[in-house]
Amino acid sequence: MTRAEGPATTDDFRLLLGHFPTGVVAVTAIHAARPVGLVVGSFFSISLRPPLIGFGINNTSTSWPLISAGRTFSVNVLAADQDHVSRALAATGPDKFADLSWHASEAGSPVIDGSLAYLDCDLHASHNAGDHLLIIGLVRRFRHLRSAAPLVFFRRGYWSLSSTPDSTQSTGECLD
Numbered sequence: 364m365t366r367a368e369g370p371a372t373t374d375d376f377r378l379l380l381g382h383f384p385t386g387v388v389a390v391t392a393i394h395a396a397r398p399v400g401l402v403v404g405s406f407f408s409i410s411l412r413p414p415l416i417g418f419g420i421n422n423t424s425t426s427w428p429l430i431s432a433g434r435t436f437s438v439n440v441l442a443a444d445q446d447h448v449s450r451a452l453a454a455t456g457p458d459k460f461a462d463l464s465w466h467a468s469e470a471g472s473p474v475i476d477g478s479l480a481y482l483d484c485d486l487h488a489s490h491n492a493g494d495h496l497l498i499i500g501l502v503r504r505f506r507h508l509r510s511a512a513p514l515v516f517f518r519r520g521y522w523s524l525s526s527t528p529d530s531t532q533s534t535g536e537c538l539d
């Protein structure tokens with residue numbers, strides 16, 4: 364805690380957590396024939412068998428109810444040169460994809476051009492967790508698209524790694 368006395372505030376807590384660097388993913392889906400999505404820094408891997416991933420969603424999100432309605436979504440791993448994608452999808456508004464180019468994944472969810480990789484997921488579980496939902500996705504398919512540095516979020520800003528190890532291509536179907 365930065366202050367010597369007094370109870371910690373929500374801002375203190377948020378500031379402290381900002382010292383932990385995260386990657387940045389875009390969670391996308393099609394709703395009513397239109398692309399919808401939001402940016403997520405809380406993405407994490409959970410299980411290999413079955414293949415499960417997770418992330419937290421703020422209860423105030425207007426995009427998540429649209430994404431979860433279809434029970435299938437894609438997780439796009441953003442590259443260092445995609446901070447404009449993160450800014451566009453972190454906004455709240457009707458047409459966040461207006462300036463983004465994308466194509467449909469095998470499952471039909473938006474894959475934003477230039478992403479490092481994507482994972483097509485089914486909505487597996489959703490748990491209440493304070494002012495967030497804890498979302499668990501079952502990965503149906505994953506595809507590596509590009510070898511480049513990832514986008515990193517740290518202390519409220521976007522960063523790139525100064526060196527990135529060579530990546531190994533991996534693509535797969537996750538069958539029942």
Ligand SMILES: Cc1cc2nc3c(=O)[nH]c(=O)nc-3n(C[C@H](O)[C@H](O)[C@H](O)COP(=O)(O)O)c2cc1C
Pocket residue numbers: 387400401402403404405406418419420421423424425426427449452453454455456516
């Ligand atoms: C780098 C970054 C990471 C974020 N991580 C999360 C997150 O893990 N969970 C979340 O609910 N919102 C996160 N947000 C905020 C959402 O992307 C978005 O701003 C919010 O959902 C409002 O958009 P919406 O109303 O369309 O849902 C993050 C934003 C940024 C810029």
